[in-house]
Amino acid sequence: MKVVNIKEIIDFLDKKGNIYESSVCNEDDIIGFSSITHYKKNTISWVKNEKKLADIKEKLSDEVQLLIVPNIDMKGVSVKNYIKVSNPKGIFFDILGNFYGEKEEYNIGKNNVISTLAKIGDNVSIGNNCIIEEYVEIGHGTIIYNNVVLAKGVKIGINCTIKSGAVIGEIGFGYSTNENGESIRVPHFGSVDIGNNVDIGANTTIERGTIDNTVIEDGVKVDDLCQISHNVYIGENTNIITNTAIYGSVKIGKGCYIATSVIRNQLTIGNNVTIGMGSVVVKDVTDNSIVFGNPAKEKDKR
Known part of the structure; x- marks a missing residue:
């Protein structure tokens, strides 16, 4: 040693x-x-x-x-x-x-499919069996592990880490009903914007927006096996723990800590909020609140 x-x-x-x-x-x-x-x-x-x-x-x-x-x-x-x-x-x-610590070696692995229209910054490391589609942008110093999918138009900032199996920018689970009562998929024209110094966990899914982009701001840390749906916004330095599901069009503020939870669509979660493990959030949450339970209720202030 x-x-x-x-x-x-x-x-x-x-x-x-x-x-x-x-x-x-x-x-x-x-x-x-x-x-x-x-x-x-x-x-x-x-x-x-x-x-x-x-x-x-x-x-x-x-x-x-x-x-x-x-x-x-x-x-x-x-x-x-x-x-x-x-x-x-x-x-x-x-x-x-x-x-x-081990010094990171920047390289491109094997069996990747990388569009010639993608923009890849300096000192970017890409593992094996990744798919990087057209108009994807990857910032300097970002590390992408194995079997990652970055769909068309995804933007990733500098010094990010995308762990194995993550799928970013695929279309979301959005449907409308036609006159015959059939479910018709809503087109998704947006993409995903990921800021700087963001970590995305293994087998986590982040869906593209329907019109506007899904946005993950600087410093956000997302654990393994999380689901972030279309049109979600996550503010700076928020931590999201494994197996959390965030439904469509949720807005989450800065500095939040979200333990393993489910958050209903179209809610607003304020700044500096803590959501306890096992919570099912069905109402908006104000700044600095500590909530938990099913349904989640405010228990204290940070």
């Missing part, structure tokens, strides 16, 4: 402009990483909050070479070096990514 000097980690945090408080010896080294519950000597680890630290405090010793902790009192905690930050999980994995 790679040896990293603690001074290198401090320099890394300084370069990124992270705000922290530290008690470290810059001459010490770490040799890899481990979880705090299964700590390995001379590694870097982290704790989530003061309660977690209290739970394991008696088990800690000076063998803990470097611990990333929240902004809490470390008096009486026996660790050799520590760094206090407001987001210990994020900083811990940022450090691991920089010093121990």
Whole structure:
């Protein structure tokens, strides 16, 4: 495992402009990483909050070479070096990514069907067996895994990740009824616009809009096995967890957290909303609300 000097980690945090408080010896080294519950000597680890630290405090010793902790009192905690930050999980994995992460190799895999009318940016990686249709645009640094379908006109921003089996931009489940009572598919003339730094999970489906585009804004993270229907709008930095189904023409605000749920069509979900696991949302949800249940009801404010 790679040896990293603690001074290198401090320099890394300084370069990124992270705000922290530290008690470290810059001459010490770490040799890899481990979880705090299964700590390995001379590694870097982290704790989530003061309660977690209290739970394991008696088990800690000076063998803990470097611990990333929240902004809490470390008096009486026996660790050799520590760094206090407001987001210990994020900083811990940022450090691991920089010093121990695999460097992404950008390449185009095998058996892909890529239209000559598609626009692909620099340093884009495309796996195997993908279909990329005409007028698709893929931004710089985006990674597309295997068996992905990007239908006509889909636009994907920079530094996105599209995991295996995702289908983006196919027509949605939209029908009208003719004079004979037969279901007739509504034509879909829109497409899908995906912003920058967006992650789309494995086997997730995002349908094209009927007239306007389906829109996924910057920083959105969509888990595996999700369904996002036609004309949906999802605001910046919203997280959507596995097996969530969002029906047509739903508008979701910024900074939301949507656990495994079903959201009825044509609803508006405000900014900074939390929707709890197993919820069935049948009414609009106002800003900063915490809702859950079937049907989902407001329980608190964020």
